[in-house]
Amino acid sequence: MNAITKPSLREGVPPIARPAEPAHIIRDDEEAIDTARALAAHFAEGAAKRDRERIWPIAELDAFSQSGLWSLNVPRAFGGPELSYRAIVKVIDIISTADPSLGQIPQNHIGVVAAIRTVGEPEQQKLLFEKVLAGARFGNAFSEFGSKRAADFETSFTEDGDDVIVSGQKFYSTGALLAHFVPIVAVDGESRAWYAIADRGAPGLTVIDDWSAFGQRTTLSGTVILDKVRVPKTHVIAGWKGYAEPTADGPIFQIIQVAVDTGIASAAIDDTIQFLRTKSRPWVDSGLNHAWQDPYVIQAIGGLKLRLNAARALLDRAAIAVDEAVANPGAETVANAQISTAEAKVLSTELAIDATNKLFELAGTRSTLAEHALDRHWRNARTHTLHDPVRWKYAILGNYYLNGEKPPLHAWS
Numbered sequence: 001m002n003a004i005t006k007p008s009l010r011e012g013v014p015p016i017a018r019p020a021e022p023a024h025i026i027r028d029d030e031e032a033i034d035t036a037r038a039l040a041a042h043f044a045e046g047a048a049k050r051d052r053e054r055i056w057p058i059a060e061l062d063a064f065s066q067s068g069l070w071s072l073n074v075p076r077a078f079g080g081p082e083l084s085y086r087a088i089v090k091v092i093d094i095i096s097t098a099d100p101s102l103g104q105i106p107q108n109h110i111g112v113v114a115a116i117r118t119v120g121e122p123e124q125q126k127l128l129f130e131k132v133l134a135g136a137r138f139g140n141a142f143s144e145f146g147s148k149r150a151a152d153f154e155t156s157f158t159e160d161g162d163d164v165i166v167s168g169q170k171f172y173s174t175g176a177l178l179a180h181f182v183p184i185v186a187v188d189g190e191s192r193a194w195y196a197i198a199d200r201g202a203p204g205l206t207v208i209d210d211w212s213a214f215g216q217r218t219t220l221s222g223t224v225i226l227d228k229v230r231v232p233k234t235h236v237i238a239g240w241k242g243y244a245e246p247t248a249d250g251p252i253f254q255i256i257q258v259a260v261d262t263g264i265a266s267a268a269i270d271d272t273i274q275f276l277r278t279k280s281r282p283w284v285d286s287g288l289n290h291a292w293q294d295p296y297v298i299q300a301i302g303g304l305k306l307r308l309n310a311a312r313a314l315l316d317r318a319a320i321a322v323d324e325a326v327a328n329p330g331a332e333t334v335a336n337a338q339i340s341t342a343e344a345k346v347l348s349t350e351l352a353i354d355a356t357n358k359l360f361e362l363a364g365t366r367s368t369l370a371e372h373a374l375d376r377h378w379r380n381a382r383t384h385t386l387h388d389p390v391r392w393k394y395a396i397l398g399n400y401y402l403n404g405e406k407p408p409l410h411a412w413s
Contacts (some may be wrong), residue, residue, distance in 0.1 A: 002082060003413055007328050009261060011208070012206035012207060013172075013177050013207050013209050013222075014201075014210070014226075015180075015199075015200040015201035016058070016178055016200075018135070018136070018180055019062060019065075019066055019135045019216065021066070021135075022133070022134045022135060023065060023066045023067070023068055023071065023133065023135030024066065024068035024148070025068050025071065025079070025080070025081060025133060026067075026068035026069065026071070026072065026081050026083070027081060028036065028083070028205060029083055029084065029086075029087040032068075032069060032081070032083055032087050032088075032090075032091055033049075033090055033094070033400040035067050035069060035091075035350075036069060036090070036091040036094040036095055037069065037094055039063060039064060039067060039069070039095065039098075040094050040095055040097060040098035040099075041098070042060070042063070043057075043060055043064075043095065043098040043099045043102055044097075044099065045099035045374075047098060047099040047208055048373035048376060050101070050218050050369060051098070051101070051217055051218065051373065051376045051380075052373060052376075054175070054217050054218060055218065056178065056218060056220065056356075057060045057099070057101065057102055057218055057220075058178060058281040060099075060102060061105065061137070061220075062159070063136055064095070064102060064105075064106070065106075065137050066135055068081070069091055069095075070106055070109060070110075070132065070135075070137060071107075071113075071133050072087065072088050072091065072110075072134050073085070073088060073110060073113050073117070073252075074113060074129050074132055074133055075116055075117055075125075075129070078125060078126060078129040078130070078133075079129070079130075079133055080132075080133060084319070084323050085252070085255060085319040085322045085323050085326070086316060086319040086320060086323060087260070088256075088319070089255055089256065089315055089316075089318075089319045090109065090259075091238025091261040092106070092107075092256055092259035092260060093259045093260075093262050093263045093264070093266070093312070093315070094161035094263070095258060095263065096187075096260045096261075096262070096264060096266075096267075096390060097263040097264075097266045097267045098263075098267070099218075099272070100216065100260050100263055100264045100267070100374045100380045100384065101216050101217065101218040101219045101380075102218075103259070103260045103263050104174060104216060104260050104384065105174060105175040105187075105220060105255065106137075106175070106256075107174065107253070107256040107260070107396075108138065108140035108142065108174055108175060108183070108253075109137060109138040109139075109140075109157075109175065109367070110252065110256055111196060111249070111252055111253040111256070111411070112130060112138045112140070112197070112237075113129075113138070114248070114249055114252045114326075115242050115249050115251075116128050116129070116237055118241070118242045118247050118248070118249055119237060119238050119239065119241040119242050119247075120237050120362055121235070124234055124235075124237065127196045127235075128197065128235070128344050129233055131180075134266065135176070135180075135183070136181055137175065137179045137180050138179060138180075138181050138182070138183050138197065139173060139174065139175035139176035139177070139181070139182045139183070139185040139207075139220070140173055140174055140175060140179075140182065140183055141155075141170035141173045141176060141177025141182050141183065141185065141224040141226070141409075142172070142173070142183075142184075142185045143170060143171055143172040143173075144170055144171060145169070145170075145171035145172075145223075150410075151411075153168075153185055153186065153187050153193060154168055154187075154188045154390070155167065155168025155169070155170065155184065155185065155187070155226060156168065156186055156187050156188070157186040157187075157194070157196055157231075158353065159233075160230070162232060162233055162295065163230045163231060163232050164186075164196055164213030164230075164231050164233060164236055165228050165230055165231075166184055166196050166198070166226050166227065166228075166229045166230075166231060167226050167227060167228055167229070168184075168186065168187045168222065168226045169224070169225055169226065170184070170185075170223065170224040170226070171222075171223050171224075172219050172221055173207065173222055173223070174219045174220065174221045175210060175219065175220050175221070176200075176207045176220065176221065176222065176224055177207055177220035177221075177222060177254060178220050179200050179220075180199075180200055180242075181197050181198065181199060181200060181235075181334065181367065182197070182198050182199075182200055182205060182207070182224065183195045183197045183198075183237075184196045184197075184198055184224075184226060184229070185239065189248060192238075192240040192265070193239050193240045193379065194236055194237060194238055194239055194240065195236070195237040196229075196231040196235065196236050197231065197235040197236070197237065197406040198226075198229050198231045198235070200211075201230070202227065202229050202230065203229070203230070204227040204228050204229040204230070205224070205225075205226060205227075205229045206224070206225040206227070207222060207223075207224050207225075207269075208222050208223040208224075208225065209222050210222045210223050210390075211331070214379045214380075214382075214383065215376070215379035215380040215381070215382055215384065216379075216380050216383045216384050217379075230278065231399060243409040243410055243411075244280070244409075245409075246325075246329055246330055246331050246333075246334035246335070246409060247325070247329050247334060247409075248322055248329060248334060248337055249327045249411070250334075250338060250409060250410055250411055250412070250413045251318070251321075251322050251325065251334070251337040251338050251340075251413075252322060252343040253295075253411045254327075254338075254341045254342075254345060254411075254413070255315070255318055255319060255322055255341045255344070255390075256386070256411070257344050257345065257384070257387055258315055258341060258348045259315060259343045260384055261316055261345075261348035261349055261351075261352040261381070261384060261385055262311050262312060262348045262351075262352070264352045264355075264356070264377060264380050265311065265351045265352040265355040265356075265381070265382045267309055267350065267377055268352070268356045268358075268359050268374075268377040268378075268381070269301075269304050269305065269308055269343060269355050269359075270303070271359060271374055271377065272304070272355070272358065272359045272362055272363055273301060275359075275363040275367050275374070276292050276297060276301075276363055277292050277363060278289050279363070279367070280292075280362070280363050280364050280366065280367070281364065281366075284293055286324060286333070291362075291363075291364070295394045297362050300358060300361075300362055301362070304351075304354075304355055304358060307347070307351050307354075308351060308355070309349060309404050311344065311347045311348045311351050314340070314344040314347055314348075315338055315344045315348065316345055317344070318337070318340040318343070318344040319363075320340075321333075321336045321337040321339075321340040321341070322337045322340075322341065324336070324337070325337040335400070335406040335407060337402050337413055338407040339378055339396070339397065339407065340398070340405075342393040342396050342397055342407070342413075343393075343397065345390060345393050345395065346390045346393045346397075347395065349390045350390065352381040352384075352385055353378075353385060353409055355377075355381075356378035356380075356381045357378065358379040359374060359377060359378070360374070360378075388412045396413065
């Protein structure tokens with residue numbers, strides 16, 4: 001695809017053309033993992049440059065979604081792979097190790113596909129899953145910048161025949177710039193939240209390229225303006241039903257975040273080792289010839305790799321629990337998925353931040369030079385781990401284990 005000319009800051013970004021060919025459909029875990037590894041090797045090559053210059057990953061995103069990795073949780077009953085979340089989180093971990101912005105972009109897409117499976121009507125499922133299998137990408141227009149709490153929504157819709165009309169303003173709209181459809185969280189007259197899945201080119205839907213965070217710079221986020229956007233009722237999903245009773249919808253949204261943070265930590269540790277082996281000098285008092293001989297460095301790397309392996313083990317354990325909650329939703333299976341995911345989230349967050357700090361401590365001053373672009377790991381970790389605070393994960397865990405209180409049902413739990 002040809003490069004898009006970036007508009008000025010407050011202009012809307014025009015929608016992109018959809019792929020001319022249908023996306024590939026992956027059939028098993030092994031193919032998904034092999035495909036992710038092949039894509040990751042390509043994505044890693046330009047990751048530092050894309051971050052430094054904030055280059056939109058247009059070709060990379062097309063390759064990612066056309067590979068079939070964006071339809072992994074589409075049910076088999078509708079022609080999809082319906083792979084396990086054990087496989088899906090491995091895919092996101094692999095991609096995020098190469099470029100965590102690309103790893104984060106499909107997070108809401110995966111969550112919306114899961115929600116369509118959970119609460120969509122059969123005819124909606126057929127219609128929307130066909131689009132996903134063909135290569136359609138869902139962005140998101142969920143969060144609102146000025147609301148009192150993250151789950152407070154002022155964006156609303158009214159019914160008009162076979163359509164709904166949506167008005168409001170959104171921010172943190174990951175993936176919306178280059179999406180084909182934009183699921184909008186909008187409330188009805190009873191303050192219930194729905195997903196109104198609007199065409200990216202719908203009149204009144206404007207996506208502004210104003211994401212200015214210092215990390216995760218190419219997640220294609222920004223402001224979404226909704227001025228009487230018309231969405232057919234076939235594309236309006238009762239998202240609130242996924243939290244009216246126990247379902248896996250919440251932990252599915254969460255576990256993808258865990259996989260992204262795990263990938264960030266993995267990349268930072270890999271780059272630390274590479275720098276120590278090739279560029280760092282030993283400390284003056286060590287009497288050693290190489291930095292990689294330093295016993296304190298050796299111990300620190302051992303600790304980081306140990307915790308990375310532990311984080312991946314907890315991620316896998318959480319994915320098993322999510323798979324069980326998908327197959328057999330109920331109060332106990334969903335709570336187990338939430339708790340297992342919260343534990344993985346705590347460790348992946350703390351490791352990502354620690355590993356990206358340790359990179360500079362161990363590799364030395366030379367590692368801070370702009371030519372190495374290693375600061376992106378810390379910036380990405382610090383930005384992405386702010387998505388939902390781990391101090392509340394500790395509270396959820398403590399209340400569950402001490403008082404038997406199950407976690408709340410929402411997209412952050």
